Amino acid sequence: MNVFISYGSKDEDFAELVKMKLEKESFQVWKDTVQIGIGIDWRNEIDRGLLNCDVVIVLLNHASALSPYVTYEWAFALGNGKTIIPILTEECEIHPRIEVLQYLDFKDQKRPWDILIERIKKIKQTSQRLKVSDLTVDELEKLISGSKMLANENAKSEGREIQDEDIVDVANRIVSAKSIFETQPTKNNIILWIDDNPDNNVYERQAMEVIGFKFDLALSTAEALGKLRKNQYIAIISDMGRVEGPKEGYALLKEVRKKDKTIPYFIYARSNALEHKVEAQERGAQGSTNSPTELMELVTAYVQPTHLHK
Incomplete structure (x- = not known):
């Protein structure tokens, strides 16, 4: 199972924590600071990461909800039939297109890591593409x-x-x-x-x-x-x-x-x-x-x- 983490600069540390938690469960995790090397076209690499993933985790706070980078990533993912799991790290206005999705509340200290991991495990690896x-x-x-x-x-x-x-x-x-x-x-x-x-x-x-x-x-x-x-x-x-x-x-x-x-x-x-x-x-x-x-x-x-x- 390949997981892509979409986040704003404010959530860099938390994104790294999410990556560590998921890798302990043997998930393959894509995160830009790791996968994009010096001199690489970052836009193409992000597109490839999104196309090759099964699940996209979107870390949402006030800044990331307004970020054109984060918006591009989840919109691109939705357009390519990827499963989106929004994670709320602080109260913010969620875009209507992903507000309808079931988000996980990580605002408090007691974070539902078990629910996140279980949800990823239950996602079926089936293609939505037509023949x-x-x-x-x-x-x-x-x-x-x-x-x-x-x-x-x-x-x-x-x-x-x-x-x-x-x-x-x-x-x-x-x-x-x-x-x-x-x-x-x-x-x-x-x-x-x-x-x-x-x-x-x-x-x-x-x-x-x-x-x-x-x-x-x-x-x-x-x-x-x-x-x-x-x-x-x-x-x-x-x-x-x-x-x-x-x-x-x-x-x-x-x-x-x-x-x-x-x-x-x-x-x-x-x-x-x-x-x-x-x-x-x-x-x-x-x-x-x-x-x-x-x-x-x-x-x-x-x-x-x-x-x-x-």
Whole structure:
């Protein structure tokens, strides 16, 4: 059983204690200060650690609940079908997407270590991924073309040539996300995507259509607001700069949040810088990225299919 520990800097010592407790039970534990060496691309190593784990323990306090790093880790894990065990180390506001999970209260001195260890032992090591044979011909065609495109974009962002295993990895992520999404019945699976050049996102939409999402497109802020007044959507994806202005993605976000505080809102733009991710969250977005696979996984992790937004 492989366990990944997600935590903020405030919990460094406690994370090490958790690691020691679990290793005594013969669990394999992934912790960034141990697994990431000097000169290694930390983001790729964290992704690999999350993909190779069975369970993700999230240490939650006020700081870590707001941390874009911690949020990325549990959202990425959820998007890939991993089991999440939140551990509360102090009172804080828990994100709605993981608040529904059964957390363990470690605020007091009498910490329920036995319950934590027993819960990990009981987690079945079963894959939630669907078989490719379960896909329709149309879904399979979209899976192939979407996987190639997304894998190519990921490789380009890392400054390297695309490899066959990149395509396989993306295809697995798409199919895994489909499995996660299909466990949550919904009457509404439509995402509003705003971009004045929608042809730039054809393959991203194809990949996400395999998961089960459908799309309504808008070319401007005004058109998007008009659609939002008339229709219900499960999430919103917006580019940043449009003809209206260089930060029109934020302008739309501001208008959306006046009427709806909860609908997941994602910025899909050119930048993947941490400061832009933080700014997007501070303005009320659930995420900001230039990575097509990260966008796919964030959307899958954050949406709550049983809840309609209007």
